[in-house]
Amino acid sequence: MERNRKDREGGVLTTVAELFDLPADVVAGLPRLEMVGSRQLYLEHHTGILAYTDQQIDANTAGGVLRVKGERLTLLAMTAGELRIGGHIQSVEWVR
Template structure:
């Protein structure tokens, strides 16, 4: 437990010194939703399920369930992805 706290403190200090967002330094998932038509995600851990009405994305400790119509994975690499379509909801589990 104490080791995790020390690590979190070090990551926070690093983020402050380098003027970076803490979530980026810690490798946490970061979502950017543009209207209801486009979702960008950084620091994902992979696609768990894929369909035109639902896409499940691993964020490490949390699973993101993107629900909607005509969903499509437009681009993906090891750390980022782009989903387009009519996004109705994003659930965290």
């Protein structure tokens, strides 16, 4: 009975995360952001770059498009699932 209630409220991914004591965002593949001041942004679970200039970078994620605006923006590192942006970051926003 308790198990069915959990499945309805949080879904299967939440149940699996609880069962294995994992963060739900990791199990669901949701994007994870980490900023170091206004100079660097680290993004996990992206699915590609949609736009790239030295003033704006748009990264596609399962949660929508993450738009980073600033000055002298550069891609410091990029792998299939991780992205590191450097420069003077002025704003970070979700574009749906």
